[in-house]
Amino acid sequence: MLHEPSAEIGTDKAAPKKAKLGVIMFVIYTIVYAGFVVIGLTVPEIMGLPLIGEQNIAIVYGFGLIVLAIIMGFIYNYFCTKYEDKLNNN
Amino acid sequence: MIYEVSNLAIIIFLFIVGLVLGLSFYFARKTKSASSYYAAGGKIHWGVNGIAFAGDYLSAASFLGICGMIAFSGYDGFLYSIGYLAGWVVALFLVAEPLKKLGKYTFTDALDSRFNSKAIKLAASISTLIVSVFYLIPQMVGAGDLVVPLLGLPHWMGVVIVGSIVILIVATAGMTSTTYVQFIKGGLLVFFSTILTIYILNNGLSLHPNKDYHQFDQVEAVVTNDTVVTINDASYTMGNTVVADQKVFVKLEKDGYGLWYKLTEMNGRTLLTESLSTTDLANGEKLFNGAPKSEKKFFQVGHLSKIIVDGVEVDSTGPVGPFEFLRLIENSEVVRFSKSFFYDGEDKVTIWSQNPTSGADVMKPGLKFKLSKKSGATFWNKMNFLSLMLALFLGTSALPHILIRYYTVSSPRAARKSTIVAIAAIGFFYILTLYMGLGAMIGGVLDVESSNMSGPLLAKSIGIGLFSIISAIAFATVLGTVSGLIVASSGAIAHDFIDQYLQLNMTDKAKVKAGKFAAIGVGFFAILLGILFKGMNVSFLVGLAFAVAASANLPAILFLLFWKKTTAKGIASSIFVGIVSSIGIILFSPSMYEKYGLFAKDAPIPLDNPGIISIPLAVITLVIVSLLTQKDNSTKNFN
Structure with missing residues (x-):
């Protein structure tokens, strides 16, 4: 028995493009996140070095990861909506 | 710690709890069908759902646990903020939309949508239940910690109060009320945390935190x-x-x-x-x-x-x-x-x-x-750090109570948009946690017996009114999160196990009834665990829940979505291996040894967070078992 979704969803012609974009953005973010973890594991002492505006690498990188997630979320939504409007309306 | 109880605190607390209950009973009258109980009828607006996501996610672990850990261990507590938020990237880019397309009420539905396999139904329902219970423990511990200074009651009574109220909420209303409670609470939490942060910055740094501060001998x-x-x-x-x-x-x-x-x-x-x-x-x-x-x-x-x-x-x-x-x-x-x-x-x-x-x-x-x-x-210290960062990154999109929220909106597009609203709200809040944690660290407010109370006690140093509001919101946070978890658990028992696995062919009404009975059972179990785990940092405990979720559920979800050779047996065995390995490592970890009253150094496994071992183990199991059972897939027709 296959389940129906909770609400009616039509065929989404943009799905493959959105999935591809999702994977690309996921890989980009994962690389940046992994960079933070690798610094922590291999050269943790440099986390305390000043980077921008007398803030150390730990703060700049940590805040950066949070802000980057938000910005990438908006970019992803912008392109997904564009794909959906273009491909599903034709 | 000894706390003075304030009448104002009690009044504000009762008002907020009353509001939550009133809202629940109001929506209870509208909950008639299984779809309405488990998924709010799939009709919640994406903006409301996004903030409700934040409400679900910013649980006791975030406000109580992270602030507490920063207050006691500085930046290391903030690692949790970074990891918790990064986990949403996995949810948004990989999981949100496809999962919305596959499922109906629960995460098990989605996993099983291609296979109709009894093994998956059983494995996924057990996994949902175990992860939810692991996540419930810190919420209950946090609730107990909160009532000590707020109402002057012992820890166990806080746990019992939360358990009882939540059982009442969930047994009456289901996902609609849980969603609105989370929406209101999520919004209030972010707003009042901003106020607290502004106050901290306005006060600046001082060698004398307050006039009553102890002079050390x-x-x-x-x-x-x-x-x-x-x-x-x-x-x-x-x-x-x-x-x-x-x-x-x-x-x-x-x-x-x-x-x-x-x-x-x-x-x-x-x-x-x-x-x-x-x-x-x-x-x-x-x-x-x-x-x-x-x-x-x-x-x-x-x-x-x-x-x-x-x-x-x-x-x-x-x-x-x-x-x-x-x-x-x-x-x-x-x-x-x-x-x-x-x-x-x-x-x-x-x-x-x-x-x-x-x-x-x-x-x-x-x-x-x-x-x-x-x-x-x-070497093991470094593995602990790596393990935690891995579990936090991969755990979010494998949490059952987060996953079920994708079924409360109407479309994959709405699922995506609500995830972005959630990321923005949660990201902003997590930046505030660093200020609130550091503010508590230097503010002369720490209760050394419980790091969890650092945030609320910081608010108390500002004024009893703000303390009462913040504590009541934190309490409502626990109520909301526990409600969501119990809905997820009851879905696993009543929908996935009884209805789908045992195939008892219940009527819609009977499904809702079974869900409510399951909710009551899980609620009582959660109360017991909340009392037993008193004194542990709630964020640490949530880190463990993330590790179990990331090990048991995420390989199954990601391989189902992105690897065509995945088989039902591969998914089911990966879930079982993920559960057993992650819980096994936790039970023999240094932190648990301390909890048993033994010495941490005697623990046979020197890892506190199991993710680095259990996640790859679950992945390897899934790949090997799927490759060995390819003939199962050849009989099925996939899109």
Whole structure:
């Protein structure tokens, strides 16, 4: 028995493009996140070095990861909506 | 810790709990079908759902646990904020939309949508139940911690109150009320945390956190051959000397009270500095700083011992900007309180001794997770850090109570948009956690017995009104999150297991009834666990829930979505291996050994977070079993 979704969803012609974009953005973010973890594991002492505006690498990188997630979320939504409007309306 | 109870606090608390209950009963009247109970009819607006996501996610772990961990361990607590938010990236980019397309009510539906496999139904329902219970423990512990200062009740009563209210909510209303409760609470939490942060910045840094702050005692000591021989103050009588965690503690008696002091070298002088301690006497009595609890000898702590502004030492700074605040703490010296425990004869002594720590160390990773060679980091210390960061990154999109929220909106597009609203709200809140945690660390508000109360106690130092509001919101946070978890658990039992696995062919009405009975059962179980796990940091506990979720569920979800060779047996076996390996490692970890009353160093597995072993193990199992059972897939027709 296959389940129906909770609400009616039509065929989404943009799905493959959105999935591809999702994977690309996921890989980009994962690389940046992994960079933070690798610094922590291999050269943790440099986390305390000043980077921008007398803030150390730990703060700049940590805040950066949070802000980057938000910005990438908006970019992803912008392109997904564009794909959906273009491909599903034709 | 002894807390004074305020009537205002009780009134605000009752008002917010009343509001939550009123809202639940209002929506209860509209809950008639299974779709409405488990998925709010799939009709929630994406904006509301996004903030409700934030409400679900910013649980006791985020507000109580992270603030507490930052207050006690500096930047290492903030690692949780970074990891928790990064996990949403996985949810948004990989999981949100496809999962919305596959499922109906629960995560099991989605996993099983291609296979109709009994093994998946069983594995996924068990996994949902176990992850939910792991996530429930910290919420209940947090609830217990909250009522102690708020209502002056013992910890266990807080757990019972939350459990009872939530059982009432869930057994009546289901997902619609849970969603609106989370929406309101998520919004309020972010708003009042912003106010708290503005207050912290406006106050700036000061050597004197508040007018009632304890003045720590210190006594000159003479040490010969590494033994304290005399003290230069006749008003004290010297008692036993004990070495624990490479520190020397000496018991000094004055005015009939025995207090523990730590031997310290400071500017060429040998001093005994006052510590806080609790003593479990052999006769079962417990002493706080050498006296019964009622004598109120225990006090709140956390202060700066040095503030440097532009190279000059100052007493206070006045209002500071958000970046200046972080920079000033980095240049200052913070007194943290390090916990040790030892036996003095038959008495068990837990001691929190002053540990002046450079601000530069506070503002980078390393105080909790030993990473540098200088701090003596071992291979396993580094594995713990890696394991935690991996579990947080992969755990979010595998949490059942987060996954079911994708079924409350109408379309994959709405699922995506609500995830982005959630990321923005949660990301902003997590930046605030650093300020609230550091504010508590230097604000003289810490309860050494419970790091979880740092945020609310910081609010208390500002005013009883703000404390009451923040605590009541935190309590509502627990209520909402526990409700969501219990809905997810009851879905796993009633929908996935009874209806789908056992195929009892229940009517729609019977499904809702079964769900409510399951909710009551899980609720009682959660109450019991909440009492048993008292005293552990809730964020640490949630880290474990993330590890179990990431091990049991995420490989199954991702391979189902992205690897066509995935088979039903591959998914089911991966879930079982993920559950067993992650829980097995947790049960034999140093933190659990401490919880059992044993020594952490005796734990057979030196890892606190199992993710680094259990996640790859689940992935390998899925790949191998899927490859071995390819003939199962050849009989099925996939799109």
